[in-house]
Amino acid sequence: MAATLTLLLWSCLIAPVFYILWTVVKFWQDVKKRGKAVMQFPGEPPHWLWGHLHLIFFPDEFMLANERAKLKDLPLIVAGWFGPFHPVIAPNHPDTIKSILRTSEPKPLTFGGYVTALPWLGDGLLISKGKKWLRNRKLLTPAFHFDILKPYMKVNNEAADILLNKLDGYSKKSETFEVFNAISSITLDIILRCAFSFESNCQLQKSHPYVTAVKQLGDGMVYRLLRPWLWNDFIYFNLTSSGRQFRRNCDFVHKVSEDLIAKRKKTLEEQGVSAAKGRYLDFLDVLLTARDEDGQGLTDREIRDEADTFLFEGHDTTASGISWTLYSLAEHPEHQQKCREEVQEILAGRDSDHITWEDLPKMKYLTLCIKEALRLHTPVPFIERRTTKDMEIEGKFLPAGSVINMMLYNIHHNPTVWENSMEYRPSRFLPENMKCMDSYAFIPFSAGPRNCIGQNFAMHEMKVTIGRILNRFRLELDPNHKTEHVISVVMKTKDGMMMNVTPVDKKPSENDVHVNGCVTQNEA
Template identity: 45%
Template sequence: MSEANDFLPVNCLISMFTILNITFVACGGYFIYRIIKFIVSFHYQWSVFQKVQGPTDYHCFYGNLHTFPKDCGEDVQIAFILNLVRKYPKYFRLWRGPFIPTIVVYHPDTVKQILKTSDQKPMGLSANYGFLLPWLGPGLVIAKESQWKRSRRLLSPAFHFDILKPYIAIYNDAANVLEKLAVIADTGKPFEVFEAISLCTLDIIMRCAFSYHTDCQRQKETHPYVQAVHALTDIVEYRARNPILYPDFIFYLTKRGREFLKCCKFVHSVAERVIYTRRKTLEKEGVSSGKFLDLVDILLTARDETGDGLTPLEIRNETDTFMFGGHDTTSSAMSWILYSLAEHMDVQNKVRIELDSVLEGRQSDDLLWDDLPLLEYMGMVIKEAMRQHCPVPVFARQLKTDDQIDGHILPAGTTVVIDLYMLHHNEEVWERPMEFIPERFSKENASKIDPFQFIPFSAGHRNCIGQKFGMNEMKVILSKLVHRYKFELEPSHIPQKKASLVMRAVNGILLRVSSR
């Protein structure tokens, strides 16, 4: 017995080495398999996408990204983009990094082909949407198709006519609190538009969608939520331009990665506080306690056909999505609308004349719900400013099935980017696209515009659920400002566009304002 036991450690050692050898061979074999599979897949992608028209200057690390100008001023960037549109009038292929092919479309013919379906937003390394998951989660903006359909169905009642109508009182009240303009008016000093408007739209979305009152407009410094959102969008845009940061394990080791997580944690805490406050009110007073049913009420009480509601995480995801989409994109649009009015004084005067006729004989400049359709010229101006400055510059889809563009078969899984700036400035689509002409959207001309020619709120099945909310909000804010103030350009300042998740100006938008 003792002799047999003497050989036990040796036998165990031999067994251990055998297991290690088998494990090593298996791991090595799997690794080789993955490499071969990747090479075969990339060879197929290369053979498919190199046949598609696009930039030919390929870099082994950046793909084609290195051909795009960086920090060269707005004129250089716009000239580069418009040159691409002239060279490739409907679409082109772009390699984002060495292994990620992307199709960029910007003509009604190609845009329509992509948006006719409810294809999901691309995730992973193929587009920026995967970078948004830690912040927004799979809410309406980036949810997969089945989840998106359920959420869209549950949230649609939040944007019904009866829900939107009472919000006009909040629009008016929030616009009245734009005190920074009253302080700076007639001083001859310029003010930064985006900061002031961001606080106003944040105030509105908090009150309309979440019954949450904040004094953010009266704070002397920019609200920390606005600062966090700006930081998040800038970091996402920076990461998208640097393929080395695409893998999470690398990105989160960097300073920007850590800042991204910190900002995510903060905006989540704001959303959770909003949800908690409203939930407690509902438990205490019931749904009918408020003057109207808002978004968070619907989030908390919605049930699908099986009787299931949204989980706490799903509620937070949708709250984060609406807090971002409901204030940041509108802030961008409003800021560039005011800049356009200051740039074109004749247009500003026409807007004021139309507004004066609607408000004639009233003691207050508050707009009523029935006034909104009467502001036809203002609606044309808003649309033309959104065409020229594109508050949301790009969005993307991932093909669910094989599709075809110009005779080229694009395999399922292909990422397609819809570039709105290119679409809205395409010389084959628009006459004099660089000029500001509100009359493009008159009743006579609107019927000639292709439904996929002007899509600031996207189009097709996955269009923006809150576009009516946003348009109404912009009309009311603009009415207040134009009725009370005259806006002029700051002669020494030219805003330089920065296309991130929303269109901003690197150096801000500075205007002068005087009382009427």
């Protein structure tokens, strides 16, 4: 009996040790297999511990300049390592990126940017994979049909009215304003109305708690991404103050979504779809009423995940696109004026300066300018995928499980694709100049089956917001402030983006001189 107990005890002690050893050996074999495949591709020699993390540890102008410099020697694809255990390849050219974007391969959830987003966005459309992703993509597609998007024009214009009043206040006081904060407020206002029909008044508050939480979540994701020792959930959430703050912010934004969902669900149960009578059909209506081929709807958790994903993607990314377009137009007043004249011609003879659905296709030059800003400043700088099957890129074998880090910023600045890529040239996107361009050369909304489902929603919002601003104000950069890029979850600025606005009907003073697109006073 004693011998049996002893044997059982030893088995209980040894079994976990063997399991751990087996797991470690299997993991190491997988790393060696993927690492060998990745090292077929050119790239800088990795540090034995950091890999190439030290080159991107500070995702600022220096890192972006380093990425552009690499493109001169490695324009097609480059190998990289996130620490000692995570090899990746990074396609930098349409020819090398299209082979992965044409598939519906999932996002990597063992490490990298998406695992850091998982506690916040859950298994929503951005992160989900396989049959679930395909089912939910089909269920959500009707939410972005033109019949749904058209009534949102009223929302866009009403939100723009509030922003214009704020800008008018800055103009009267001759105050500079921080662009990203102002634009983040209007995009949040619009997304909350279009997603939940929720009037948040966030534009009228100096700092909105949801905007603050989302900003901190975005910064926290990048902070964690660049520190592999924090990829473990237990370590990050239990042993670090940043992890505990991230959890508190997650709980807060989840509570906002859950409260709004519960309230609407109750209304629909009591009144049916007729509850939407007298207002537009919003994203939440579509989520709550969507049914698949088997008549099954989304669960409460799926609804929350999709709502959080929509709020994130429709708020931060669009704010980045609008802000950098305004920056580009302020930096290049000749293009700003052409856009203004186009908008003024469209609105001529009207009592209202609201932009209508029918006006959108007429805003051709503004569209060129928006696209060039999205190329030059790339709001979503990178995306990732993990292969589920063996594949070939550039004639080289990649095993299943390989991670592909697609720097959209690099695609948009590749000198073999874009001539003088650091110059702002809206004419690049004229039809005659784009007809010979690869369709994967310009992908601010990604491409293929996993492209951004809300890209039309975003473009409409950008056109209305920017068009309304240009119709009312001249934009000038603050000459005393230097705007620098920094990569958070989206492309942002290191110390803000400061700008001056002047009413269009106010002529510049004779004592004003333009410096880099900014108006300053001549010294007496």
